[in-house]
Amino acid sequence: xxxxxxxxxxxxxxxxxxxxxxxxxxxxxxxxxxxxxxxxxxxxxxxxxxxxxxxxxxxxxxxxxxxxxxxxxxxxxxxxxxxxxxxxxxxxxxxxxxxxxxxxxxxxxxxxxxxxxxxxxxxxxxxxxxxxxxxxxxxxxxxxxxxxxxxxxxx
Amino acid sequence: xxxxxxxxxxxxxxxxxxxxxxxxxxxxxxxxxxxxxxxxxxxxxxxxxxxxxxxxxxxxxxxxxxxxxxxxxxxxxxxxxxxxxxxxxxxxxxxxxxxxxxxxx
Numbered sequence: 001x002x003x004x005x006x007x008x009x010x011x012x013x014x015x016x017x018x019x020x021x022x023x024x025x026x027x028x029x030x031x032x033x034x035x036x037x038x039x040x041x042x043x044x045x046x047x048x049x050x051x052x053x054x055x056x057x058x059x060x061x062x063x064x065x066x067x068x069x070x071x072x073x074x075x076x077x078x079x080x081x082x083x084x085x086x087x088x089x090x091x092x093x094x095x096x097x098x099x100x101x102x103x104x105x106x107x108x109x110x111x112x113x114x115x116x117x118x119x120x121x122x123x124x125x126x127x128x129x130x131x132x133x134x135x136x137x138x139x140x141x142x143x144x145x146x147x148x149x150x151x152x153x154x155x
Numbered sequence: 156x157x158x159x160x161x162x163x164x165x166x167x168x169x170x171x172x173x174x175x176x177x178x179x180x181x182x183x184x185x186x187x188x189x190x191x192x193x194x195x196x197x198x199x200x201x202x203x204x205x206x207x208x209x210x211x212x213x214x215x216x217x218x219x220x221x222x223x224x225x226x227x228x229x230x231x232x233x234x235x236x237x238x239x240x241x242x243x244x245x246x247x248x249x250x251x252x253x254x255x256x257x258x259x260x
Contacts, residue, residue: 095260105232
């Protein structure tokens with residue numbers, strides 16, 4: 001048997017739809033394989049677990065060459081909402097859960113969700129501002145203690 | 156091709172221990188496979204999932220992912236992970252003698 005991964009710690013630093021989903025898929029996939037998983041939300045990644053914002057995550061239409069959209073079209077008001085709506089529609093067809101539903105599911109798999117203290121201080125966020133599934137707001141040092149012995153993935 | 160012996164019968168499995176031929180599986184083999192997967196005793200709820208996996212595979216040719224299990228088996232994601240801590244879809248598929256379910260979510 002080849003080497004196996006026993007634990008992953010995934011850092012979510014971006015607040016766009018395309019920035020958040022890969023981390024959630026990797027965390028959920030890790031748990032499905034029986035791998036211990038923890039998610040650490042930092043900077044704009046905190047939006048994914050922000051009570052008022054996690055239902056309103058959007059695709060970045062500016063500075064995103066992968067969309068193959070003319071740069072100037074990306075700045076048109078409402079473009080981000082339109083693209084997000086389009087993608088969400090496609091995802092729904094494939095039975096990919098919305099971000100709030102996905103995060104709830106990941107918490108149910110036993111993965112740990114944590115907020116970054118420095119970012120929460122910066123944005124003036126307390127634990128009450130984050131969804132209930134977030135276990136704690138922790139420091140970078142505490143994150144490393146938790147991640148010890150496993151793989152760290154930065155997204 | 157590796158093989159394994161469960162309930163005194165030899166079956167072909169892949170490198171990860173999943174059955175290559177689900178028809179070789181019998182219910183008597185399940186408790187032994189479960190023990191190799193770290194589950195000492197199969198409860199009624201375990202059996203409910205194992206039978207569900209077999210039925211889904213028979214119908215669709217592939218086992219369900221954890222998300223599908225959570226939505227359709229009547230057992231919540233939380234409980235699924237309590238029953239199969241090392242991954243519900245993966246472990247249940249192994250015990251049920253079907254290939255490992257493929258799917259990212």
